[in-house]
Amino acid sequence: MLGKIITSFIDLIHSKHDEAFVDDLISSLQLDNDGAYTDFIIYDDDDLFKLTNAYITKTGRCYSDVWKEFGIYSFKSLYEQHGHITKKYTSLLSVMNNLDSSIHPALDLMYDDIRFPQFKVIESNASSTTIAYSSQRNLVDFAEGLIRGCALYFDGDICLSKLDTAIFDEPFNAVFKIDLDEGAQ
Numbered sequence: 001m002l003g004k005i006i007t008s009f010i011d012l013i014h015s016k017h018d019e020a021f022v023d024d025l026i027s028s029l030q031l032d033n034d035g036a037y038t039d040f041i042i043y044d045d046d047d048l049f050k051l052t053n054a055y056i057t058k059t060g061r062c063y064s065d066v067w068k069e070f071g072i073y074s075f076k077s078l079y080e081q082h083g084h085i086t087k088k089y090t091s092l093l094s095v096m097n098n099l100d101s102s103i104h105p106a107l108d109l110m111y112d113d114i115r116f117p118q119f120k121v122i123e124s125n126a127s128s129t130t131i132a133y134s135s136q137r138n139l140v141d142f143a144e145g146l147i148r149g150c151a152l153y154f155d156g157d158i159c160l161s162k163l164d165t166a167i168f169d170e171p172f173n174a175v176f177k178i179d180l181d182e183g184a185q
């Protein structure tokens with residue numbers, strides 16, 4: 001997992017809790033690097049799952065809510081940090097329709113051992129897109145949060161539904177139908 005994703009999670013908990021809470025959480029995990037992550041290095045996926053699971057246990061919050069909030073929170077900095085790749089996509093639908101063909105593949109060229117989920121556009125028009133997600137990691141809620149974060153970033157309200165169909169064989173699958181609100185078109 002790219003360090004940027006892990007540092008975004010640590011930033012999120014810093015934004016909601018005091019220093020003692022964050023220190024306590026990180027030290028309870030006995031991580032090799034004591035929680036000192038660098039944005040542009042790839043780490044074991046387990047580090048992120050250890051942190052998120054410990055946070056969920058410590059706060060008693062619902063797994064799915066935490067991952068969605070994390071996705072919403074991290075979109076902006078992920079998008080802006082890789083502006084040389086992302087800046088030509090300036091709407092939710094253009095990001096979604098180019099995620100699998102351009103954005104994630106461009107990042108794949110930048111980092112060794114990075115692993116992305118797969119997206120497939122099923123149907124798209126000016127006000128709506130239906131896109132399938134699949135991954136070996138259980139990050140469907142994170143994907144939903146990123147979509148919502150992207151919509152907020154570009155100022156649009158959306159109606160987001162998860163359809164009850166499976167397109168891929170990977171263990172974790174979802175089909176998202178995104179409808180733009182009039183103000184977002």
Ligand code: HEM
Nearest residue numbers: 001002078079082114115117135137139142143146147150
């Ligand atoms: C709304 C748009 C986006 C969605 C729905 C999305 C979805 C995801 C998801 C769900 C993951 C977690 C990995 C997994 O599921 O297996 C992921 C990973 C990642 N995404 Fe995206 N993404 C979006 C936009 C972007 C953008 C704009 C960037 C930056 C240019 C980006 C960069 C990354 C990176 C660096 C990872 C980590 C992969 C790794 O470390 O192995 N994504 N993306």
